[in-house]
Amino acid sequence: MKKHNSFSIEGQKARWGWFFVAPAILFFCLFSLYPMLNALWNTFFNVKLLSLKKPEFVGLKNYAYVLSSPDFWSSVKATVIFTLSSFIPLTVFSLVFGLIITTRKKRHQLLQMLIYSPAVLSSVVAALIWLLLFDPRGIANSLVNFLMRTPGIDHKWLTEPAKLYMATAMIYFWKYIGYFTIIVATGVAKIPTSVLEAATIDGASVRQTIGRIIMPLLRPTTMMVSIVAMLNCMKSFSTQYLFTQRGAPNAPLNVLTLNIYKTAMRDRYISRACVMSFILFFFMMILTIVRMKTSESKE
């Protein structure tokens, strides 16, 4: 700041501006910037948790190790399958239900609250409820057997890999479908009624109105929902953690976050965990940038 400025009103206001953003900057430096740089630094060294030895420089060895380890690739596979199998149904059905509930005018507030309710529960609670529903003696088996007329069959929701993917994706779907439906519904409600009225006057059918008018206008919302859903799925941890703690097979549940946690806390390989964090961060960053770009183009 220039000297002759600092006693003027402008200068004083500028100082107050700094005063108000200072706490945020402080927390940013301490709890975001520093850990980030520290994580990057760690990836080039051989850091072990609680070891008193000075970490030695190993160059790209950690990256080489992680990228050639089957354990890491099985985690990538688990994360990708889980993410795809939850965010695609989430996006599609939130669009469908979002469109449907905006046509229901009666008791709108109550309907929204009921739909939203699973998102209020914590992830561990959600996982716990479904753990019991998917129990060999539980409701899931009895319902499927009733519908498929196959009495007494155990569908092994919590032991077969393919079923485990389905089970975890279903939990995620259940927990977040209401949340995203509300987002879509808000997006639909924002479409000016004059546009819809004009369409009706011009004799557009319901199908045409949805396909030609609502969907294109809803594109930014759809984009946003799918990316936010994808980001959330990539970060998911609680469900998988609870299931493995209850003895479900590890491979299909070993998502990246769980692998990072175990590598750092159980095996104590901080550096390798940091490498994995960075890979996860890289993909999430790309998605976030895409999301910001799409919400900008809306303006």
Place this chain on the structure above:
Amino acid sequence: MLRDKSFSNRMSNLVINILVVLFLCVILMPILFMFTASFMKSSEIFSMPYRWIPKEFYAKNYFNAVTDYGRNLTFVRTIINSLIVASATTVLSVIVSAFAGYGLSKFKFRGQQVVFLMIMGRMMIPFEAIMIPMYIIAVRLHLQNTYTGLVLPFVLNTFGIFQMRQYLLSFPDEMLDAGRIDGLGEFGIFSKLVFKNSTPAIATAAILCFRGQWDNLLWPLLLSQKEMMKTIPAYLVKFTEEKYADEGAMMAVAVMASIPIIILFLTLSKYFLGGSAMYSSSKE
């Protein structure tokens, strides 16, 4: 759009209503299951077809859940921990967000753009990517098993800052100037005029933060090894590991772990819904 009263339209209306009801059943069934199963013995939970009304209300589940079968009150302690951590994080993060949002929207200073971009950039860093170095820092500062350690990493709430800034951009400057003329200091203007008149934005940010902390498992799992410093999600996981076969008690713990957040939802639902609605209106 669907105002036509012809027969086919009434039929499609009916079909849509049925779809809505089915959808609601799928959504609400697991929650209802949680409540009813929490009053059942394990054997009754798994006797199919499931009875949606418990035969006898087996309230002992709740006693077992709260007192860990009459042994200790760790559960109560963890609930209190969760309340302390979530409330402290919420209060601090709301203050920091309101400060920063105000500074970024109503003042001009050099470097403002840089600060704003920095905070936006932080949105891209998932907590999972920095939790390990964060943990090492916490260990060095001896913050393991402390409330401070559980709270501090979550005080910076970039989404909250962004929302506050957007909200305050449309806050009337005349009001601030009137405050200045009336002799309020800059800080007085913030606390008496700005903060008090931003209730919707503040409430939404607060609710989102509280909910997030109530749900937080990963960080407390890293940081709190002591039983006495665990929070509710970690306690739930441990309880299910140990009481492998007592499903009724598990559901009782789950119900009680959800009660504070359910109360919050029932009283302040519009801010919960507003929080998710904000996503689609964040650029107004």
